[in-house]
Amino acid sequence: AQSVAQPEDQVNVAEGNPLTVKCTYSVSGNPYLFWYVQYPNRGLQFLLKYITGDNLVKGSYGFEAEFNKSQTSFHLKKPSALVSDSALYFCAVRDPSGNFNKFYFGSGTKLNVKP
Amino acid sequence: KAGVTQTPRYLIKTRGQQVTLSCSPISGHRSVSWYQQTPGQGLQFLFEYFSETQRNKGNFPGRFSGRQFSNSRSEMNVSTLELGDSALYLCASSVGTGGPYEQYFGPGTRLTVT
Numbered sequence: 001a002q003s004v005a006q007p008e009d010q011v012n013v014a015e016g017n018p019l020t021v022k023c024t025y026s027v028s029g030n031p032y033l034f035w036y037v038q039y040p041n042r043g044l045q046f047l048l049k050y051i052t053g054d055n056l057v058k059g060s061y062g063f064e065a066e067f068n069k070s071q072t073s074f075h076l077k078k079p080s081a082l083v084s085d086s087a088l089y090f091c092a093v094r095d096p097s098g099n100f101n102k103f104y105f106g107s108g109t110k111l112n113v114k115p
Numbered sequence: 116k117a118g119v120t121q122t123p124r125y126l127i128k129t130r131g132q133q134v135t136l137s138c139s140p141i142s143g144h145r146s147v148s149w150y151q152q153t154p155g156q157g158l159q160f161l162f163e164y165f166s167e168t169q170r171n172k173g174n175f176p177g178r179f180s181g182r183q184f185s186n187s188r189s190e191m192n193v194s195t196l197e198l199g200d201s202a203l204y205l206c207a208s209s210v211g212t213g214g215p216y217e218q219y220f221g222p223g224t225r226l227t228v229t
Contacts, residue, residue, distance in 0.1 A: 034217060034218075036220075041222070042223075043119070043220030043221050043223050044207075044220040045220070046217045049215065051215040095171075098170075098171065098213070099213030100163055100170035100213055101146050101165075101170070101212045101213065101216065101218065102163060102173070105150075108157060108158075
């Protein structure tokens with residue numbers, strides 16, 4: 001079965017410091033991995049995705065993610081956090097078992113960036 | 116381009132009633148997926164429609180159903196509402212299906228069942 005785990009419910013970081021939000025996955029086959037962000041009372045916004053190739057993927061708003069096949073991880077990173085980055089972050093993997101869009105989402109990590 | 120729109124944004128229903136939620140995808144997007152988001156279960160996949168055909172369905176009872184129209188707009192219906200159906204229902208569209216396509220989400224419909 002496919003699954004995604006986000007081991008941290010909450011991450012606290014000071015503004016200007018680097019941030020990392022962790023994600024591990026379990027899929028049978030090559031994964032398509034995604035990061036989304038959700039602000040209060042809003043839907044999810046796409047940040048970035050990994051399909052194949054370079055293990056470091058760059059996305060929106062200065063975010064990047066590192067794919068590590070041996071550790072089955074896809075951690076989200078940003079070199080310098082902003083207060084406006086405070087939100088709920090979701091990691092997702094597309095089910096590779098068929099020709100459809102079925103995504104498994106992690107439980108979400110709340111990022112708090114303090115001034 | 117306009118984003119994904121969902122109507123209504125908020126809904127209050129009574130147990131036993133039924134409800135229909137609507138989703139208009141981004142222009143040119145042919146895939147529409149529905150998710151249920153709750154604090155306890157997180158984001159769970161309900162179903163996906165592509166070219167008016169249901170491509171896949173999540174692990175939800177038959178009370179949850181959907182359809183897609185020729186203009187790619189989609190509706191989902193929940194019959195015989197239960198208290199546990201209270202959730203944020205999110206619609207997401209993508210340009211295609213079965214590939215590395217990111218999904219674009221609407222703001223959601225907040226359903227409260229009393």
